[in-house]
Amino acid sequence: MKIDSRHLEIIAAIVDHGGLTEGAEALGKSQPSVSRTVAMLEARVGARLFEKNRRPLQPTDLCQALAVEGRKVLAANQTASALVRRYVDGKSGVVRVGGTPFFMDGVISGMIAEFQRAYPEIRIEQSYAYAADLSRQLDSGALDVAICPMDPAALPETLEFSALLDGRNVIACSPTHPLAGKPSLRLSEIAPYPWIAPPVESPLYQDLRSILAGIGMTDFKVSFSGGTLASIINILTRSDALTVLPYSVVFMLRRQQALAALPIRINHPERSLGQMWNPLQSDRPSVRRFRRFIDAEFSNLRTTIMKHEQNTLWRR
Amino acid sequence: MKIDSRHLEIIAAIVDHGGLTEGAEALGKSQPSVSRTVAMLEARVGARLFEKNRRPLQPTDLCQALAVEGRKVLAANQTASALVRRYVDGKSGVVRVGGTPFFMDGVISGMIAEFQRAYPEIRIEQSYAYAADLSRQLDSGALDVAICPMDPAALPETLEFSALLDGRNVIACSPTHPLAGKPSLRLSEIAPYPWIAPPVESPLYQDLRSILAGIGMTDFKVSFSGGTLASIINILTRSDALTVLPYSVVFMLRRQQALAALPIRINHPERSLGQMWNPLQSDRPSVRRFRRFIDAEFSNLRTTIMKHEQNTLWRR
């Protein structure tokens, strides 16, 4: 004897609200509807559910027992509804975000921390890759958002990109470096120092090469390579090495006094840091919320950077 | 966002059985049916429930969460189904049984004990009354079965009656009574002894009167009245009083050696002990089972009585 779960809900509603009319109202249905449903159920199980001809409707023992189960169904249903509601509101779910290592570690991870404080039920699955891989993963649907430097002209047709910051890179060194703090520098002055090289797949690597080509150095000394941002900072602060990093990364770390940027303008291709996504993939509410959050965070970051640069200009 | 409980069941079935086809089979539905139901659900909530284009169907996080609720619904449903099954099998429910006090206490209560050992989930609501009241209560639906002495000719039209034993009464006394054990007695011999009178509404009271009228006693000494069987037995065993009881009651108490029956045949109207019920009332499975059980018990009792009487005859 299979019982329809909805019938259990109806029974529970009637019993708990003390009447057919009230139960129907609680369920958002009309009174005749639940009346007939009860009648059909009684016919099917071949047993009364409510005492006959009693006007404050009086549930049978069997009915009481079924109402207990009906309450469980109602409860499960309510939590399910809440789950769905939170999901479509973008307050739960998963976001798979990938990005270039230094940028993720230096800038985005902090924003993710803020995001998760606001939306603790959204799980973030982070991964590292460079632009080409990120594009592929977006195409295949393995990733929801990529955050990386990108030349808008080189953007794959299938993807969309929204710029967040200009992709300016700087030469970074320890705050205690002999060159740090000098108001201006010639490129030739940096020649003696060893370099920490970014991974060869990184666009930073190309930037490093072009810088050194600009001062006539085709052969340069690499003292360390292959580390993540945390390693590089440790190496930098304990040596006179130099490296190339996105300006935003150096900016975010200014509070820790861990890095300094040399006042040398580096040429770099037309490139912006931004987020990239696949418009063909259904964007889940959680992903949409994440993207908007990142937009907002970068909007704040841009104004912070602007104010900071005005201050440093005034101080000069 | 209200979710249909059946949809939760379907989700749980698919997730737990590792596929749409298997899930459909487990639910006893066709594969296309649940396929489309899932599609409609996905459209309604605006979210994937299963990863797209993956062939071992892979549930989304949201789907997993909903499946948890779905399992609760399925569980509630199963217990509800079991409840109904037990009910229609007559293995749970209520039986409201009424009867004349001495007969209920002396005979029926033991059978009820047996019944409840066999069907512990059936609740028995017992009450005491005499034939007229019992009939009324059966008519009004306040009672499922009545067990009492009844002249089939006097049966109300609306009720049915099935005889279980003949309604023979006997004069009962203590086993230590001066008259006990005598092979034969004259009515006049019982004249000196005091009487324990049954309630005036009881048919036994009329029987007592007719007995005493038969020996010319219109005025008789009543030493005790108004007690239940337990009281009467206590009084009888501690005195030389006599009383009138159904033979079956005395018979059932033979093991305890609490009562003896005097070998005097009492005239009584055409009357049988039996059960009475209202055929217009829907007979619940539990009631049906109870009636059949009582029938069977009395069938056994009749043969036991028969054998017993043969033995006592032989011993004479």
Add this chain to the structure above:
DNA sequence: GAGATAATATAACTTGGGGTTATGAAGATA
């Protein structure tokens, strides 16, 4: 990579449960 295989999705159709409103019937109450 082409074909085989198995699972899922779609199509087309039917049905019945359950939604509605209007109204009747019956306890409860005064």
Add this chain to the structure above:
DNA sequence: TATCTTCATAACCCCAAGTTATATTATCTC
């Protein structure tokens, strides 16, 4: 007894969900 409230019935409609048949497609295998 009259009235009120509540439940039951009637008549209608519609769509979710059932069915079978068939197309698609992901994965496996060679």
